Amino acid sequence: MDRRKALQQMVAGSATLFVVPSALAACGSSKKKSSDTSPLTVNLDDAKFASLKEQGGSVVTDNTIIINTAADGIVALSSICTHKGCTVGYDKAHKDILCPCHRSEFAFDGSVLQGPATKPLPKYKVTRNGDTLTIDRS
Numbered sequence: 001m002d003r004r005k006a007l008q009q010m011v012a013g014s015a016t017l018f019v020v021p022s023a024l025a026a027c028g029s030s031k032k033k034s035s036d037t038s039p040l041t042v043n044l045d046d047a048k049f050a051s052l053k054e055q056g057g058s059v060v061t062d063n064t065i066i067i068n069t070a071a072d073g074i075v076a077l078s079s080i081c082t083h084k085g086c087t088v089g090y091d092k093a094h095k096d097i098l099c100p101c102h103r104s105e106f107a108f109d110g111s112v113l114q115g116p117a118t119k120p121l122p123k124y125k126v127t128r129n130g131d132t133l134t135i136d137r138s
């Protein structure tokens with residue numbers, strides 16, 4: 001093997017070492033786990049959650065999406081898409097939940113309206129006491 005070929009192989013090997021871990025990290029980070037089953041308490045007087053006082057308001061926090069819907073009141077679901085783990089959001093125009101990664105859509109009960117996701121989003125029980133919401137994620 002001449003010097004030039006040996007040098008080319010070394011450079012190619014180095015590039016592999018740098019590229020592969022970052023590619024693996026990217027794949028791993030897109031798959032979130034919804035392992036937090038502790039109750040979530042939301043104070044609607046907190047500025048962070050103030051939008052939930054209005055119909056159409058929504059907040060994503062602690063792997064949970066909370067939406068003030070016209071038909072169902074305030075609902076809460078896992079915000080982790082069941083397809084590949086991206087964070088879903090409220091789609092005001094379509095009045096459903098949309099995953100920005102591959103465009104899966106979910107209804108407020110968590111059911112899949114459009115794939116590629118095939119499993120529903122877990123829906124959580126919401127209890128309201130004045131301006132305090134308790135979301136049971138167990």
Ligand code: FES
Nearest residue numbers: 081083084099102
């Ligand atoms: S990660 Fe949500 S549709 Fe693919």
